[in-house]
Amino acid sequence: MTRLISLKTQSRLLVLIAIFLSLQSFWISSHISTSPGPPFPDEHLQRNPTFNDHDVGSSSILPDGTVTFTPEEFQAGRLDKYVNLPNNPVDPMTDVHVQRLMRQPVPEPTEILMQKAPDPPGVNAIVGLASYPKFMDGWRKMVGSLRINGYDGHIIVGVNTHIPADEREYLDRMGVTYYAVETANCSSAIINQDQDTSNKVRSLCSRGLDDLKLEWGRYEMARRWLKACKTCTGWAMVIDTRDIFFQRDPFVSLGRAQDATHNLLFVEEIASYTNTLPKTPHRAVNIGQSMRYKHHVEPCYGKDNVKPYELIHRPMLCSGTVIGTTDGIHRFLSVLVEEFRKNNAKGPMCRSPVATDQWTMNYLYYKGKFGFVHQTKTLPWGTGPVLTVGKPCVNSEMKDGHSQIDMMQFGSDDLVLNPHEPDGSLARVAPALHQWDRCRRWIMPWFDKHQDLFMTTKKPSDEPFMPWVEISRSNSVL
Numbered sequence: 031m032t033r034l035i036s037l038k039t040q041s042r043l044l045v046l047i048a049i050f051l052s053l054q055s056f057w058i059s060s061h062i063s064t065s066p067g068p069p070f071p072d073e074h075l076q077r078n079p080t081f082n083d084h085d086v087g088s089s090s091i092l093p094d095g096t097v098t099f100t101p102e103e104f105q106a107g108r109l110d111k112y113v114n115l116p117n118n119p120v121d122p123m124t125d126v127h128v129q130r131l132m133r134q135p136v137p138e139p140t141e142i143l144m145q146k147a148p149d150p151p152g153v154n155a156i157v158g159l160a161s162y163p164k165f166m167d168g169w170r171k172m173v174g175s176l177r178i179n180g181y182d183g184h185i186i187v188g189v190n191t192h193i194p195a196d197e198r199e200y201l202d203r204m205g206v207t208y209y210a211v212e213t214a215n216c217s218s219a220i221i222n223q224d225q226d227t228s229n230k231v232r233s234l235c236s237r238g239l240d241d242l243k244l245e246w247g248r249y250e251m252a253r254r255w256l257k258a259c260k261t262c263t264g265w266a267m268v269i270d271t272r273d274i275f276f277q278r279d280p281f282v283s284l285g286r287a288q289d290a291t292h293n294l295l296f297v298e299e300i301a302s303y304t305n306t307l308p309k310t311p312h313r314a315v316n317i318g319q320s321m322r323y324k325h326h327v328e329p330c331y332g333k334d335n336v337k338p339y340e341l342i343h344r345p346m347l348c349s350g351t352v353i354g355t356t357d358g359i360h361r362f363l364s365v366l367v368e369e370f371r372k373n374n375a376k377g378p379m380c381r382s383p384v385a386t387d388q389w390t391m392n393y394l395y396y397k398g399k400f401g402f403v404h405q406t407k408t409l410p411w412g413t414g415p416v417l418t419v420g421k422p423c424v425n426s427e428m429k430d431g432h433s434q435i436d437m438m439q440f441g442s443d444d445l446v447l448n449p450h451e452p453d454g455s456l457a458r459v460a461p462a463l464h465q466w467d468r469c470r471r472w473i474m475p476w477f478d479k480h481q482d483l484f485m486t487t488k489k490p491s492d493e494p495f496m497p498w499v500e501i502s503r504s505n506s507v508l
Contacts, residue, residue: 101303116398128401140238141209148502152183153264159248160271174484175276232383253363270350278461292407293358301345318342326389330380349388412450420465433471
């Protein structure tokens with residue numbers, strides 16, 4: 031009997047030891063995936079590995095067998111079979127919640143409508159906040175490049191309440207609708223006493239939206255402006271305005287919005303499997319390797335919910351160029367703004383500047399919180415309407431390593447190409463270049479060489495009125 035008990039005890043001890051070793055192995059492997067690398071703000075937790083599709087493994091397969099990530103399809107040139115779905119099983123109740131959000135009444139804009147442009151021929155919309163004291167060069171690069179390169183849809187922006195007269199005249203000629211955004215102190219309920227106030231978009235609000243700092247409030251402004259635009263019935267793109275330039279109509283490759291299978295499109299930044307220089311893996315970054323993701327998300331959502339190792343191969347999504355149909359962009363903005371308000375109520379670790387728009391958006395996407403997963407798609411870097419050039423223009427292993435040009439491809443007309451689009455594609459010339467300010471040393475001379483892409487005259491006041499604006503002016507005289 032004593033020997034039997036002893037054997038049972040030994041057996042139990044062996045089981046306990048095996049469990050302990052398994053837990054220890056899991057702990058070590060997960061901490062290797064999230065081990066700190068260079069100090070913040072460097073983008074990497076660890077050196078970016080060269081992509082190997084065998085490394086993705088079971089992390090891209092859900093318990094129900096759904097394959098959520100297929101970079102090998104992209105690398106094989108089968109873009110139509112590529113997916114980058116959320117990392118969670120589809121929850122039907124999420125769709126119900128999102129539908130409920132979308133049905134809620136959208137308030138009227140609180141900003142003063144300074145200029146309602148005549149309705150353009152097109153039904154698509156570009157929307158953004160650009161409330162800088164002076165922004166003529168930015169207007170010409172953003173608005174001018176849109177108009178000169180064939181975009182005939184709506185442009186809706188927020189401007190400074192004291193926008194210079196010459197800028198107003200230019201926007202009027204270009205057929206731009208603009209609202210005056212008056213900055214204001216935020217509600218004391220969302221202010222962290224020790225916050226850094228040097229970054230105005232993360233320390234100030236706007237009049238009428240004092241519960242959202244400007245960084246977040248601009249999405250609610252966009253939601254309201256689009257709702258107020260009764261003829262914005264096609265595609266819409268919510269953009270960063272300071273660092274975007276257009277070589278083509280950004281919607282040219284998407285077809286008609288009403289025919290779209292996917293009504294919400296997120297733009298991927300460069301990742302390991304889209305890197306055109308795979309022998310220099312540090313030139314790309316996957317979201318699970320980004321220290322910024324963990325730094326900005328974990329304090330709010332907690333370690334149990336933020337597991338970077340689950341996203342070790344996944345791409346980072348850009349919050350400065352989000353595209354959708356009327357329903358899709360409304361879904362995106364409704365979910366994001368609700369999350370911002372919920373986070374403000376949670377406390378300092380969930381508010382800006384600890385939490386930011388891009389990282390919150392990425393967290394929500396990979397958790398499936400935008401709902402309607404099969405109507406939502408992410409566009410691989412180097413394809414589609416937007417080429418995000420920020421990271422490719424930066425070599426983190428070089429001193430003063432910005433403005434690199436080695437990852438850029440140019441066509442015979444010297445326009446910047448989407449590297450993964452085939453010749454003949456409507457998006458072979460990248461319609462939009464985003465984050466070009468990281469590329470200043472080569473792109474500023476390029477702008478000088480290609481002024482015809484964003485201006486027809488040296489003086490903004492000499493630019494001709496858009497045809498539909500001229501017709502409206504003529505009719506008003508009559």
